[in-house]
Amino acid sequence: MYIKKKFLFFPFRWAKYFIVASTIFSTYTLASDIERPSIWVKNSERQVILDKIRTEAWAKSLFEVMKQRVKPLASNELTERRALLEQLPLVWKNGKSQSPTLPLQKIKGGATDVERRSVVKSLQDGVDCGVLYYLTQEEKYAKCGADILFTFIEALKQLEVRKDGGMNSGWMFPTNHLYEARVIGAQIPIIYDFVYSYLKQGGKVYDLGSSGLVDFNFDDAQETFKTYIWLALNRGLLPSNWPVLESSSLVHNTLALDDRKERAKYLTYYTHTDTQNQASLKTVYRMFENEGDIWPESLGYSRHVAAYSIYLMTLLDRYDPSLNLGDKYPNIPAAFMSYYDLQFPNEKYPFFGDGHRNYKVEYSALEMSYLLGKLNKNHKLVTNFGNYLVSSLNKGDYDRGHLHKRVYGAAPYYVPTQLLWYSKKIESSADVDVDPPRPRTKRLEFAGINIQRNISTANPVKNSLMAFLGGGSYIHGHASGIDMELYGQGHVLGVTAGKSKYRTDIHENYYRIFAGHNTVISNGASGSKGDWINLGIDNVQAVDAEPSYYTDGVSPKHSFSISSFYDEHNLVAPAHHQRTMALIKLSETQGYYLDIFQAKSNADEQFHDYVYHNVGDSVNFTSSGIELPLNEDSNRYKASNSLEWKLQSKYKHPGWHYFQEVHSSGVIQKPIEALFTAAKLSDKKIFMRAMMPADNGIEITKVSAPPSYGVGKAYHKKTTPTFILRRQGDAWKNPFTVVYESKTEGDDFTVQSVERINANDKFKGVKVTVSVAGKCLTQVILLQDNIDDVYQGENTGIYFKGRFGLITLDDDGNVREMYVGRGSKLSIGNTSLTANNAKSSAYQSF
Structure with missing residues (x-):
């Protein structure tokens, strides 16, 4: 159920954790300690962004495309405002005598896939309208975003949240909070943050139930945010990637709270405090203990964890630089260099687990990783990601002026941060037009x-x-x-x-x-x-x-x-x-x-x-x-x-x-x-x-x-x-x-023949005959179980102490190269190669 104007505590499964799902809104007074917008951007950044649009072709392109996306939606006319909302799959009750709700999602008899796409699209429209209101100060954009915000809150009020639901029970998605957190819970607070000033100044919203303009109910909005916070903290599965997928909803709704103390309180559940169902960033980072670590799932899932975490770290380091999340957890952005290091030369990925061969380059994650490096003065991140981004730009693989396509599946929407966040210029340590080399x-x-x-x-x-x-x-x-x-x-x-x-x-x-x-x-x-x-x-x-x-x-x-x-x-x-x-x-x-x-x-x-x-x-x-x-x-x-x-x-x-x-x-x-x-x-x-x-x-x-x-x-x-x-x-x-x-x-x-090398009825390696540039070569490759094992060829004059070694001979029997992959000594006749110690490697060409 939707809780209104009373106290209600939803207990965690761990008795020591409690959160207030609501407060006494009848006596609630809007806190005055916050200036909005504040989640993605602050008012002080507006002119800097406008200057970027004015001077940078890529930023101007993003801005113009974003305007085109919502041009048919934003209007000052009441009939057009209503028409925008009627594109939603509205569910009317009592002969349209009250505001409509929206169909339940991902359940039998609920919304169709087309209807779900319409619901998700509408919230993304609202976010874009909110961003454009911030940038242009044109009220038609505020009205677009505010109408969508109000309609969703009114719909949610009429739906039930079961406090005793299962680990994935939700609100509009009764059995799939994991999905809902990304497509509903994460977007509503962003719209609120951008249209807040319009609403606070008395801006009206269109109410489908009364077919007219009404005041926005701030109490209902705050309660909506608290409900999504409660869901994020009390739903989920550990250990898994679920907490990260839910975290955009947790953080966005927390930062949409108007009370400073509550914001500080709930933000700890993302930064460092765990619940039985929700792991904090501090806990998630244990999986990134060493540089090069990635989230321990197959690549599609692993990349989502890294990308969402980088996004939230960037958001919060911009919101409150004293958090220094990029400095505390640098191995999370470094994971994207690790993914890069896995690729085959054709840039396909190895198949392991339920992964895929192809993944698009997530330039948004790379841009944010670069930004994290700049925010936290991490020279390594700045250099690695700066060089890769510049090389991609120089090769034409990456276009900063291309606004990412919308995705209407299970993903939070933060495409506008391309325009709002990305650095005006990307620095590189050198003029680079090729990708950084991958390790051997x-x-x-x-x-x-x-x-x-x-x-x-x-x-x-x-x-x-x-x-x-x-x-x-x-x-x-x-x-x-x-x-x-x-x-x-x-x-x-x-x-x-x-x-x-x-x-x-x-x-x-x-x-x-x-x-x-x-x-x-x-x-x-x-x-x-x-x-x-x-x-x-x-x-x-x-x-x-x-x-x-x-x-x-x-x-x-x-x-x-x-x-x-x-x-x-x-x-x-x-x-x-x-x-x-x-x-x-x-x-x-x-x-x-x-x-x-x-x-x-x-x-x-x-x-x-x-x-x-x-x-x-x-x-x-x-x-x-x-x-x-x-x-x-x-x-x-x-x-x-x-x-x-x-x-x-x-x-x-x-x-x-x-x-x-x-x-x-x-x-x-x-x-x-x-x-x-x-x-x-x-x-x-x-x-x-x-x-x-x-x-x-x-x-x-x-x-x-x-x-x-x-x-x-x-x-x-x-x-x-x-x-x-x-x-x-x-x-x-x-x-x-x-x-x-x-x-x-x-x-x-090139390979002409392969023969086994045995000694005392035990395999010791192979002799491979090859033809290179018209010349016949013989390669003797030796493999032994232990570092101290010795092979001594009775007829070849080869001696090897070690685990892996190779000798290349020409057609006249002359030594051309010797390689001790691991061992201490390799010799044939009067030619030998000695490593520094029994566990060393060595190579020499002749």
Whole structure:
């Protein structure tokens, strides 16, 4: 119910927290300690903004577009004022003898999607009208905003707020306060703040019930704000992103209160005081403890948390500079540099969890991050975001004069801050016309992610190398084990399946679990348990990497990382996994990936399957240049389909019953080549070749996997060519070993052959023969379990003490380069390379 003119206390679930939902409005006197507007801007800023509009073409453009948006709406004529309000989906009662209400939203029998869009649009119209009244002082804009404000408050008065509702019960949205806080609660106070002076001076509002002008009821407005404050503090879910999504409503409504003491009181619930349902900024920041941290959810959700928090920090540091939120919490804006550091060379994102491949650059968040740096004299923020913004402007990627499109979904509306807040000029530390370089390596701990890249100077989008490895347990995460994606020829070729439609069988039992990922499945039973909706897995751990995160590395051509995973919730028996990924650059246009995956389990009859999906039209297999015979094997992966599925609780692990057109080989001991062909990614065919050295017993299966998302329109609905390698028994001493190389039609592959290196029946690495610029080179790549392990080649004269090392020899056996990725010494004949200590790295070319 709507509470009016009496005391009422709504208790938090924690007895020690109480707030007053209303006050005695019959004796309420408007406080005189505040001058409005004050939330987004102050009166003292008006002339500065007008000067910006007068002198800066981008600001003038924003101003003119904003005026055009509301030109049909703002009027001094009563008939037109009424017509504006009648565009809303009004609900009349008692034969139109009282003010109408609005339909309930997001419930059965409530508003349609079209009607909800109309409601959300109207409030955004009101905000724009309020801003234009502030700037122009033309009363037609004040009337537009005030009429909309009054109509919504009158409608809300007639709706019920159940104090004993569930964690997401609301007001106009009875079962979805999370949505309502963003599209209703966040906008009403902004309109009030801008039209307050008009109303306070006696400005009338149009009342649909009486078909005439009436006085605005300030008491009702204050009560509305308090109700939305109460909802923000008493609704929500912890731990999650909900508190951040609700915070715009909490802060805006708090700052709309006319009583200074109450404003100060409730503002603490955003800055540093928690309730059982609402986390403060101070608590949210714990997830950003280290520079480079991001909110621990998949990217879409994570980016919202950062963007909304940056907006509110900027708002409050402008409102009260003594808060210094940008100075206290600099790692939140820094998260946007972290998102930038995750991108592939084509600016697509790795798929992890329920994320997407593409995200638009949120220039509003970058502008506000830059502004936060200026407000708090944070030179690093100013430099990082200033350089990026200037480079985007110089390249034509960003237009400051483009007013952002409105969004009528679940998002607070703060588009006008482009005009009101943005700095007149953006400073940069240098004349920049290219994007800042991304680090060669990056780690996201919560998702178990390791990023490796080697950027080419010659057409970097096409020729650069980048690999993504990772897996972890987090909200909207997937049960994937050590997942992997590979980049080549300007595209993400080795792809994770991505996400499908929530709550569907295929999303839950394929896309979110192991078979939808480039991973290893042990005993046909890798699974999950606990944590978020029973998709909990152990996080992928970083064992070693060179370069270390955010460092340049010792070699311009080579890098490696080792990741480990404990398949704890395997439905048969737990398994240990370890994956080594090496990026080997041969020239500015050529290079390859080396993927070594070790797996072992305590199961009596253990077996392991290596799964790899690649975008394309087909995959074909050869061995020693001869097509590999495969036989129909339709029952190979069907067993998981018999498992029980309960929505967001039990899953059909590992999900490979969705594989179709299954054909398998017998046990193969010869080298295998798999060639993926994609004819629709560009005007020329693009190929990815996977080369597997001769083995002492491995099976290969070809399947058509469900469509992968984020692969471009041509392949969005097509099945994904996929192969699976199976090893019976231990795959630790004799791991899965694959060299991947991509090329474009008309170019040549560089890798000629791959051979295993064994010692005492244990895998020690590979010998890779390549052809570069017409010259034959041999690369010996060594991998050992421990930093102190020693390899001594009986016939090669190679000595290596360490974990990862590489030697490149020319056709005459001369050493061309040596790389100790991690270790102490690498030598061949009379040539050696010694690192500073056993845990160091070193590189030398000859």
